[in-house]
Amino acid sequence: MVFRSLARFSVNYLQVLDEHGQIDARHAPKLTPALVKHAFDAMVLGRAFDETALALQREGRLLTYGPGKGEEAAHAGSALALRKGDWIVPSFRENTAYLARGYPPELLFEYWMGDERGQKMPKEHKMLPVAVPVSTQIPHAVGIAYAAKLLKKNEVVLTYFGDGATSKGDFYEALNFAGVFRLPVIFACINNQYAISLPRERQSAARTLAQKAIAAGIDSIQVDGNDVFACYRATQQAVERARKGEPTLIEFYTYRMGDHTTSDEASRYRSAKEVARWAKRDPISRLSKYALGKKLWNKQHEQKIWKLARKRISDAVAKAEAIGTQPIEDIFAYTYSQPTPRLREQLEEARKEAV
Amino acid sequence: MVFRSLARFSVNYLQVLDEHGQIDARHAPKLTPALVKHAFDAMVLGRAFDETALALQREGRLLTYGPGKGEEAAHAGSALALRKGDWIVPSFRENTAYLARGYPPELLFEYWMGDERGQKMPKEHKMLPVAVPVSTQIPHAVGIAYAAKLLKKNEVVLTYFGDGATSKGDFYEALNFAGVFRLPVIFACINNQYAISLPRERQSAARTLAQKAIAAGIDSIQVDGNDVFACYRATQQAVERARKGEPTLIEFYTYRMGDHTTSDEASRYRSAKEVARWAKRDPISRLSKYALGKKLWNKQHEQKIWKLARKRISDAVAKAEAIGTQPIEDIFAYTYSQPTPRLREQLEEARKEAV
Amino acid sequence: MAVMNMVDALNSALDNELERDPRVVVLGEDVGRDGGVFRVTQSLLKKYGELRVVDTPLAESAIVGASLGMSLNGLKPVAEVQFDGFTYATFDQLFSHVARMRTRTRGRFTAPLVVRFPYGGLVRALEHHSESPEAFFCHFPGLKVVAPSSPYEAKGLLIAAIRDPDPVIFMEPKRLYRAIKEDVPETPYIIPLGEARVVQEGSDVTIVSYGSMLQSCLEAVKLVAGAASCEVIDLRTLTPWDERTVIDSVGKTGRLVIVHEAPRNCGLGGEIAATIQQKCFYKLSAPIARVTSWDIITPLPKMETRHFPSVSRIAKAIIETATLQ
Amino acid sequence: MAVMNMVDALNSALDNELERDPRVVVLGEDVGRDGGVFRVTQSLLKKYGELRVVDTPLAESAIVGASLGMSLNGLKPVAEVQFDGFTYATFDQLFSHVARMRTRTRGRFTAPLVVRFPYGGLVRALEHHSESPEAFFCHFPGLKVVAPSSPYEAKGLLIAAIRDPDPVIFMEPKRLYRAIKEDVPETPYIIPLGEARVVQEGSDVTIVSYGSMLQSCLEAVKLVAGAASCEVIDLRTLTPWDERTVIDSVGKTGRLVIVHEAPRNCGLGGEIAATIQQKCFYKLSAPIARVTSWDIITPLPKMETRHFPSVSRIAKAIIETATLQ
Numbered sequence A, B: 001m002v003f004r005s006l007a008r009f010s011v012n013y014l015q016v017l018d019e020h021g022q023i024d025a026r027h028a029p030k031l032t033p034a035l036v037k038h039a040f041d042a043m044v045l046g047r048a049f050d051e052t053a054l055a056l057q058r059e060g061r062l063l064t065y066g067p068g069k070g071e072e073a074a075h076a077g078s079a080l081a082l083r084k085g086d087w088i089v090p091s092f093r094e095n096t097a098y099l100a101r102g103y104p105p106e107l108l109f110e111y112w113m114g115d116e117r118g119q120k121m122p123k124e125h126k127m128l129p130v131a132v133p134v135s136t137q138i139p140h141a142v143g144i145a146y147a148a149k150l151l152k153k154n155e156v157v158l159t160y161f162g163d164g165a166t167s168k169g170d171f172y173e174a175l176n177f178a179g180v181f182r183l184p185v186i187f188a189c190i191n192n193q194y195a196i197s198l199p200r201e202r203q204s205a206a207r208t209l210a211q212k213a214i215a216a217g218i219d220s221i222q223v224d225g226n227d228v229f230a231c232y233r234a235t236q237q238a239v240e241r242a243r244k245g246e247p248t249l250i251e252f253y254t255y256r257m258g259d260h261t262t263s264d265e266a267s268r269y270r271s272a273k274e275v276a277r278w279a280k281r282d283p284i285s286r287l288s289k290y291a292l293g294k295k296l297w298n299k300q301h302e303q304k305i306w307k308l309a310r311k312r313i314s315d316a317v318a319k320a321e322a323i324g325t326q327p328i329e330d331i332f333a334y335t336y337s338q339p340t341p342r343l344r345e346q347l348e349e350a351r352k353e354a355v
Numbered sequence C, D: 001m002a003v004m005n006m007v008d009a010l011n012s013a014l015d016n017e018l019e020r021d022p023r024v025v026v027l028g029e030d031v032g033r034d035g036g037v038f039r040v041t042q043s044l045l046k047k048y049g050e051l052r053v054v055d056t057p058l059a060e061s062a063i064v065g066a067s068l069g070m071s072l073n074g075l076k077p078v079a080e081v082q083f084d085g086f087t088y089a090t091f092d093q094l095f096s097h098v099a100r101m102r103t104r105t106r107g108r109f110t111a112p113l114v115v116r117f118p119y120g121g122l123v124r125a126l127e128h129h130s131e132s133p134e135a136f137f138c139h140f141p142g143l144k145v146v147a148p149s150s151p152y153e154a155k156g157l158l159i160a161a162i163r164d165p166d167p168v169i170f171m172e173p174k175r176l177y178r179a180i181k182e183d184v185p186e187t188p189y190i191i192p193l194g195e196a197r198v199v200q201e202g203s204d205v206t207i208v209s210y211g212s213m214l215q216s217c218l219e220a221v222k223l224v225a226g227a228a229s230c231e232v233i234d235l236r237t238l239t240p241w242d243e244r245t246v247i248d249s250v251g252k253t254g255r256l257v258i259v260h261e262a263p264r265n266c267g268l269g270g271e272i273a274a275t276i277q278q279k280c281f282y283k284l285s286a287p288i289a290r291v292t293s294w295d296i297i298t299p300l301p302k303m304e305t306r307h308f309p310s311v312s313r314i315a316k317a318i319i320e321t322a323t324l325q
């Protein structure tokens, strides 16, 4: 005898710093000058890493590489809202997040140069290695968060993934687990509008990606992903919620300024006009406008930041390229905790091979 | 400079026939006496099938069996809203839906008795075989619907799955595809409150299962799954929408009255009180009340319906049990379109084996 | 000591390990309140609470993916997949991540987890409930694969698997869950991974098998006792398998029959035959025989006894191999 | 005739079949507007429209699951998975449904679909982009598995795969995508599935390989030309593989080397060795050798040449096998 509404939902959007570098104080996080500086440094370092990586790739000194240009605010803003003891479970485009946490850039270069030794995760970093198969890392974040909860570790886990990743079952299964077990996890969707050539609108008929959280009964928000303050603020709130056992999905609405990777030609599937429109929303110049306006630093100082960042990156390249050849033992060493008899035999065979 | 709402959603609930057999005319489908009769016949036949199957199983004449008792309105109401040319992609508990479409019960028995020949789908039925791995059948419905659209077949595809199935990636990936490609498909979620022992509330933190459609940007509704008119009506509307290229998720809110299967003991995880509460909402007696009240038939006639149904079922059992042994060739015959040399060899070997 | 069937023995292993090590967590569909559809996890929820004995939503891929995450952050998850046929959904997580984590972090992160599931046929089960997927797990480097053949073996191997620093796929022959009872200690003990067991010594022909087929082999060996003296090896660990023990035995007998329930093509039997023909080439007096199920889709129960290796099929292969000149 | 590399040849095959048969549909990630990340589907979207050349959302399992549905309702889908390492997510659909549909409906429904993907290493690719998963597909009954070794072969085999009434896994050796050019007809032609090709006749030793390793074998054979006369067989179809041709060749040479990129344990090489030792037992003059990658996780590009079979490793195995007394 009824036709009634059972449940209602809404999806909200947050922007703090607008394209002119003006902030909305009501929603702003506590912006100490140190924080602003730290965010700017990280974004610049990430951009410098990208530029160098692209140049190296053109010279054949690096494997296929997927630049993060344009997404630095989302990566840095979210990473900086975490504590040292919190976890990051990355996808593959978040070098800026690594760098924001003080991860050694030389290790990133080693990895992207095709050397396994770059995967030796330093003890002090709670980060998983790059996950290439899209979306498959998201359940790991849920498991890590489960362990944190059970072992009462007070850790929050943030996992990155793209707009494309939201079409995969792993994403959804993980969200659902987090909702059921009330886990301290943050699902950070970097919606850069493309999954290789597929535009966001054809990835899903959902109006927003944030609303996908409704399916798992968890909270979500969409933020301006080119606004480092909004990214920081939303993550900070999600961290607070996480510490109370409530997961959150954050959609960072941004844009992939470069090609998907160095093997891609984005001009095959998107217009220069569209790219130019987004160039105006560049996250680094937006923050620069704010800082210069607030007189947190001047132009000269800003140039120094850039110079230092580039120096740090070129030092890292030099280190990475000086690593030398990998011993053959090394590719056998980590298959199991102890070499099996068969692997010992195969290693012998491999050793004998003339190189 | 903004914190605003981007999108709003709501989930609705439909009931037409209440527990006292009274209908809400505003939302009622066009209820011809023939339709009411047809629905009642199907539900009774399904119930009779179940009773017999359970009895056979106790005697070791049937494999493990999952009864559909309590869910007959959802199965029959939805199946009857389809045309002959439409497809059903089932899960494993929807015998009543098969029977509502005139599927030979002897084939169902053969299958549940462990004879492959029961899987020979008759040409006139557009139905896939039972899908045991939960949720895996849902993408098939999407593909069938895609073909229907491309080949301009004007077919609608309805796929059944349970509340448990909504936690799996396949479900979600399929919904998302249907939204993107605007396919003529109906996702019929039979929420019977349990996935074996797991209660619905622990399957997902989502308040309703219907709201999972929001993640894919498609429409949804929750219906009283013990009300055959609501089930029919909601499916009918979804069929209309499907013919215009709009998919729908329907959550049939019902209850699994029996054990999960004959291998299960539901009393280990749910109370007799809960079961008794739901027994009062029995879909068959509810429809009976309505029909008797409207004088569509009388008690005597109703007894005849039951008697005929039971006769039809026991005839089917007799047929299924008379099938005889399966020739050994038969288990090799359908692996490939043509037997491979190796399979010819293995068949020779198998033939030689003393039985 | 107590007389246990395999379900009891597995339950006892889990109970011991949950008690001994607070990092052990059991998770899966219906493992908590229901105690598992085969009752392997019976009563553990009551004893260890719902944080450590976890009823999960229905999603095998996420169960394994989340288990990996747990194992990276200090837990030792023992995940249950309800049946063999539902492990396919876990392959992506197993092959893309679980098997690689140690390599991909150069040992910083490891994945000390166990995925256990009932496998195999001949119990008149529904479709997708009678599969033997071991070869898939064996083919991918980085996983260990175990299949016990009796209650005593099951407990010792499961405890070893839980304590192992590497990810272990633990396949439980469901046909043997309640078929055999034997003395099993109630206290924990270990049967080391990677070591096969010579169940019976013999001189004419070596039989290699594992899991439920081991029992069929023992029956077949009895049948042919007059005609051939059989050395029967229970492989126990399928990866890394104990080449040494098989090589030694074939060195003695010169003849080998391998028996498994999985289809033949690219099954584990192929690997064993390929390895042994290479390493024992000059010792072999007859071709190595494989007795397996056919390379077809597992038929429904009415015909399953024609599909899986029967005692008579095994006996025939033993006689043929043992007597070939 | 035109000179084509393998990408051109595959594109030509798809173009021919889309044109010939309105039921053919191409689907996958980036196959439309972008023309595929390797450009195999280049320009097809423009020609056949977005209903038949379909850019899908990012979900491999749903791509294969939907393809199955399409194939049941009158279409002939050719699905692309972007890389080998992303096929694991499709195993559940392939093994639980695609491979079984004919059996499970006693022939009423069949699954005439193709899943194609680039496979294999030695192109300095990122992680998860250098895998050879053929043994998985071969182990599961009901699938056919194909791997071409040149542009001409690729086109003829892909057309055969598309027209085949059974589901076919079509593995494209990405290392050969642009490495070889040869004359390829622009019109459709077929190379039948299930038939191996004797690429080169010889008398001392038989080499069996497929896909990209075939080219490495041919190089190795040149290296050892003075020392051993090699008969080289390109398997082409990996399931069902052409036992007859291999048996005939080994009957002649008495020696066999099998070469593939996948890890050794439970790889296809094991199956071939196990079969041949059985069927050619009395003809074999030396143990059958397998040259494969190691049983480890594929290393990153700097070390991949130490992992995958190199020409020198193959040459060494040939010499050893050919000269063993």
Ligand SMILES: Cc1ncc(C[n+]2csc(CCOP(=O)(O)OP(=O)(O)O)c2C)c(N)n1
Pocket: A093, A132, A133, A134, A135, A161, A162, A163, A164, A165, A166, A192, A194, A195, A196, A256, A260, D029, D058, D060, D082, D086
């Ligand atoms: C499972 C899987 N399928 C396909 C690919 C190939 N691939 C790499 S990145 C990518 C698109 C990912 O899009 P998105 O998630 O939006 O992340 P973005 O690249 O935009 O950062 C694809 C298809 C992959 N890595 N994993």
Ligand SMILES: Cc1ncc(C[n+]2csc(CCOP(=O)(O)OP(=O)(O)O)c2C)c(N)n1
Pocket: B093, B132, B133, B134, B135, B161, B162, B163, B164, B165, B166, B192, B194, B195, B196, B256, B260, C029, C058, C060, C082, C086
């Ligand atoms: C992928 C998969 N995992 C586990 C199972 C075992 N199993 C059979 S039915 C079932 C519960 C299904 O629950 P639901 O989807 O609500 O359907 P219902 O049984 O209630 O009709 C489970 C776990 C299965 N069949 N498939």
Ligand SMILES: [Mg+2]
Pocket: A162, A163, A164, A190, A191, A192, A193, A194, A195, A196
């Ligand atoms: Mg993206």
Ligand SMILES: [Mg+2]
Pocket: B162, B163, B164, B190, B191, B192, B193, B194, B195, B196
């Ligand atoms: Mg249910």
